[in-house]
Amino acid sequence: xxxxxxxxxxxxxxxxxxxxxxxxxxxxxxxxxxxxxxxxxxxxxxxxxxxxxxxxxxxxxxxxxxxxxxxxxxxxxxxxxxxxxxxxxxxxxxxxxxxxxxxxxxxxxxxxxxx
Amino acid sequence: xxxxxxxxxxxxxxxxxxxxxxxxxxxxxxxxxxxxxxxxxxxxxxxxxxxxxxxxxxxxxxxxxxxxxxxxxxxxxxxxxxxxxxxxxxxxxxxxxxxxxxxxxxxxxxxxxxx
Numbered sequence: 001x002x003x004x005x006x007x008x009x010x011x012x013x014x015x016x017x018x019x020x021x022x023x024x025x026x027x028x029x030x031x032x033x034x035x036x037x038x039x040x041x042x043x044x045x046x047x048x049x050x051x052x053x054x055x056x057x058x059x060x061x062x063x064x065x066x067x068x069x070x071x072x073x074x075x076x077x078x079x080x081x082x083x084x085x086x087x088x089x090x091x092x093x094x095x096x097x098x099x100x101x102x103x104x105x106x107x108x109x110x111x112x113x114x115x
Numbered sequence: 116x117x118x119x120x121x122x123x124x125x126x127x128x129x130x131x132x133x134x135x136x137x138x139x140x141x142x143x144x145x146x147x148x149x150x151x152x153x154x155x156x157x158x159x160x161x162x163x164x165x166x167x168x169x170x171x172x173x174x175x176x177x178x179x180x181x182x183x184x185x186x187x188x189x190x191x192x193x194x195x196x197x198x199x200x201x202x203x204x205x206x207x208x209x210x211x212x213x214x215x216x217x218x219x220x221x222x223x224x225x226x227x228x229x230x
Binding site for chain 2: 032033045047050052093095097102103105106108
């Protein structure tokens, strides 16, 4: 089975600053998708950003961008101009593009935004 | 559009008791997922439905867990009998289809405490 590793259980950032959350994964597949999900306290999980493995260009969504290093199997999330509403648990996830539809989630990184 | 609905939001039961959770996906979404999220971990897929058929239940503890989606719309997940290690948040998610490119939309979850 694929594994997803988030080595930072907790991170903090000053409001308006930039923070990068790390994620590595292990797979032998070439066709897959990578995701970052945000889970605010007591609220539902929402998709932040998605990257298709066959695309070399890094995905961006407003203040959120990724650094996708396919050879290194690394998928980090950069949050620019951090806002108080960005405080949440962030999960990195992997999904195969071919063999089944199972999501593999990391253990999460808890992000605190300091005013 | 209305999101994924789940009930109850919280449930406390004693070990060996039974419990059921309900999920109503987004209208028109053919694929429905149940996840178990233990504190400090990422969500783990328990079962995936495509309409009213099971696509993947490889990680469902079938001796005590069961799930159904009889009419291909809403779904119930049951635990009978519950164990202490079943304490977790149970997340329901839905997507238009089962392909990996389809976004999953998550419900708010049901937090189960087994005492």
